[in-house]
Amino acid sequence: MTYVPRVYDVSPLYRSHRLLLVPSAVEDAFPRVIVEAALHGTPSIGTNRGGIPEAIGAGGVVLPHSAGVQAWADAVRTADLNTLGEQAHRYAAGFARPRLPDLEALGLIPR
Template sequence: RELESALYIANSEFTARAYKEKFGIESTVIPPTINPAFYSTPTTGEFVTMINPYNEKGFELAVQIARECAEIPFLFVESWMLDDDHRAEIERTLASLGNAVLESRTSDMKTVYGRTKILLAPSKWEEAWGRVASEAHCSGIPVVGSRRGGLPEAIGNGGVILDYDAPLADWVAAIRRLWTDKADYDRMSAAARLFAERPQMNPDNQFATFMDVLNRAVEGQSLRKAS
């Protein structure tokens, strides 16, 4: 009963809908705060990059795509810590491809985005958001990702969104088109950069929205005490 007067914040429209459906509550949406200074970098465009090579994140699908795109180099970057057996299994899988490498996690994501032409995010589970998509957009890197959870909100106009279960040929075509068609890539890259600059992702706007929620909570508490 004490929570009936609480105000809620969700990190995506998807999460807000889930709260509404499950608990009947309304939420103010504030996406994860992305500081462009930590991610914005020129890129050499050497790789199609997937971050966090777990099956939940779509690793199996990414491997299939890489196998079909033998002419394109793929970079897989650890995010969640891989145990030794899992890492060895991933390395064996990638070695069989011949066009993919695995790198250890890093605290400086510019070293990753600085070599990335396309970010691949074929997540299998319902993401609350899609932070890597928002990070990549800061450098004008388009994202090819799945229609799962809040990930489509994070990708928006800055990439291509496909059903996880879409035909493999559709995923391959999206990657190849961005890799080979300079005009299409430049258009999508510009859209990604513009999408990163939308008001919803501006840290000052996010902070102002957060403070508004806090102020409304304080005002509500004061009114309840007065009554």
């Protein structure tokens, strides 16, 4: 697990990590960090707060916001990261499809 302070080019981070954890207790309407990670094939595990479940879709695992550390550890340990990563990418592409060529051309997501 790695805590990452603010960075402006997140692509290398997504490419070097296999999973994004979003243990948010905040009612974020639609956390785009999940979609950004998914466009790089990185699945997420997050809470059922705000728009997190919608952003994750089939590309990750959604836990109750009251889930304890053991539930998070179990979810990390049992997640099929390859399958979830593929599903995450397909799901997120639906949100970004009109902009995918632009994002790929800028090198912000892999082709």
